[in-house]
Amino acid sequence: MADLVKGISLESTRAPIDVWIGTSLGVLKGVCLPTGRATNYLPASITLSQTDKRKEVTVMCWEDESHDALYCGRRDGIVQKFSCQDRLFTAECDCTGGEGQFVGLGKHNEVLITCTDRGSLCYWPLDTDKTERCVGDDVSCMAVSPKAQLQVATGGKENDLKVWDGNKLDQPIFQAKNVKNDKLDLRVPVWVTRLGYTLNSGDQPVIAVGTGHHQLRLYDTRAQRRPVYSTVFGEHPITTLKMSQDGRSYFVGNSAGEMGRVELRTGGVVSRYRGFGGGVRCIEEWGEGEQSLIAATGLDRYLRVYSAHRPKLLHQVYLKLQCSCLLFSNESVKEPNLPEMKSLPETETETVDCESSGDEDQLWNRMETIKDTRNTIKKRSICHVEVKQSKKRKLRTK
Template identity: 30%
Template sequence: MSSQRFYTGDEQGLVKVVTITEPVVVKPKRVRRGQPTPEAPPKPVPTVETWGIPDREKAVQFLCWDSEKKYLAVARKNGLVQLLDPKDGTVATEFKHTFGKEGKVDTIFVGLFASSESIITCTNTGRLVVQSIADHSKATVLDVGKDICRMRVHPREHHIVATGGKEQELTLWDLKALCKDTVEEETPEPATKKGKKNSKKAPAPAPAKEAEKKAGGPEARYKSKEILANGQIFKAKNVKNDHLDLRVPVWNTDVQFLNQYDTSRIAVGTWNHQIRVYDIKSGARRPAVDAEVGEMPVVAMANGKDGSEIVFSDTVTNVYSVDTLTGAIIGQYKGFTGVATALATFIPFENDSTAHLVTVAMDRCLRVHEMTKTRKLLHKVYLKQRMTAVVVGEYTPAEPAEDEEDGEVSNKKKRTEGEGDDDENDDDLWESMGKLEDKKSKKRKLAKE
């Protein structure tokens, strides 16, 4: 039997391991008349393993693998970031970020990435932290702007970071250059008698403000195409005014790199139900593709099997597939009764062209769809809590059973043993046919006489 594993996170702070086991389907033999019809193939059997204790303060906001797929990184509501062992869920290491409130808005994570050396996190306040795993005292804190809705790290070039948000255009940052210019290390020091910590931190200068000073103010910064803030390698430009000559509001909700080898093409989903694709190599700051998709804001995005397709969900129950070259909707995945909060695509079999889409939604279900023209729903698992994150685990292929191998061998033996019998039966048949001819000839002779 083959099995596929998924890891999910929910609002109760639980991490669940969902294993879907598909039984081996034996090809039915030819059914002859009078024989009973073969039984239907057995359905896949899902098993669910739960890690943790329900606690809303530890609600899972993001899940991801580290670059070597040894640990599972978890970002929680209370600012806790953990590395879990994917075998039993034990905590390998953890870090705590201090969260507060800015006005009426709570601080939340908007991005998570883990490599073998560091963990990169970002909050909606624009606080981007590069935390060393080996040395807990080393943490570089950077400012990437306010009202950030999504941060994503390039899958191969781990120093390239993309951000976007409310009135925050798509921006690419180079962490190597940014860390050289603005570095802030958090070193935990013992508390004083009054309970206050003696922390000496050099304030990190805002890169955007420094660039504005050099360029002569914010207006000059936006007029020039060449002037970028420290660490920025690309900053998008808003689209042209609408037909009423009014400014189009900027509200980017998700970002996705379409090419895993470079940063040539990037897709962005917006709150105003738009999918925009930027071609970085062309030098243009405005999107090469700007299409309205549906009528509701974009919630989450995931790459298709290649860079020409992207899948997104909105604030209702719609999950669409979009062509990134034209902006046209290719099709819709059905069967949802809640908002799909997280998407992921994967190819379960090696050297297979059929990709699968796994989603978790607010209706407390995990679904697996086939990414073909039919978009067939393959699996649906009810998980009790409202889900917020999902990642794809390992795939275990089916191994041939011993009985099947023995059966094949026995069939081969029967065939080889039966070859001589068939020849003898053929000889007997011809002899019997000859005897029949003799009988007919005798009858003819008797009739003549």
């Protein structure tokens, strides 16, 4: 693995952080949900004026299950480590193992896993050199198995689902087969945009797939190469997919701002989450059972938090920058009153409070009186008809 650059510091505040968000300009934002406050985090060597699209945080992942540190993968190929306890960047490394930007990032034990959109899948051990494998051209996404060590799944445009074992990268351990031709006997195009492992997946996982042709598919690698089912969600490309904590459903979002919860076995949409003004970029879940929460960000620069089982909007925070990815913090677990948030109204209305009847009379007196013009319109239409009839009579007499 590349040498780490130590000692990157950052000003930090000690307010509890519930959600960490990567943005389009490389700024890491920490959001406190009860107060709705967002704090910016940048390395000491970079100021806000120096941020640009080349430093965009495209992928994020936790270092381990303790959630004490996270990794941010930038567009320029740099991976930064951020300590959530100390609120500062502690290290960074150059992981430009191949051309292109990151489409996936993960960590198993002491191995960092990256994948770029040009198909360069790299394993970066701390003590040895990297292992690299080309997984095909035009890769759109990579997902890391939550159970099987060093196992990842990849997919892209005309690059169907493949499952790889990091211990033997000679060939994939599973390669999906395209669905059958459509009713016109035409080949169905392949465009895998998002992947999601079920939480109980082992060496032979069950994987949910979203496509750029608004299709949702479920693959059981133990049973067959073709999907168990294939259905559609909306009419726009799937941009994000996240498996639920209970393993019975998954959450999807598309480029038109539509977000829903899909049942895993049947593919039916159980509930929909509304309010987005642009494409949904990332979805994360926290908690279990009735207390679970859903956080989602998108191109409209808002962070929205919903109740997972009841599609109600609980929190909405404007972040000023376009958001690309997010992670739920471990501090959310330590916040006992977080699931008891009050629901926000779906539409905001402006109300006027009148302290006395006199103020109310003054309010009505200042209003402009609007006259009913329907009678005048009727009179004009009648006169217009009479003029037309008189002209016709004159033409007949002639």
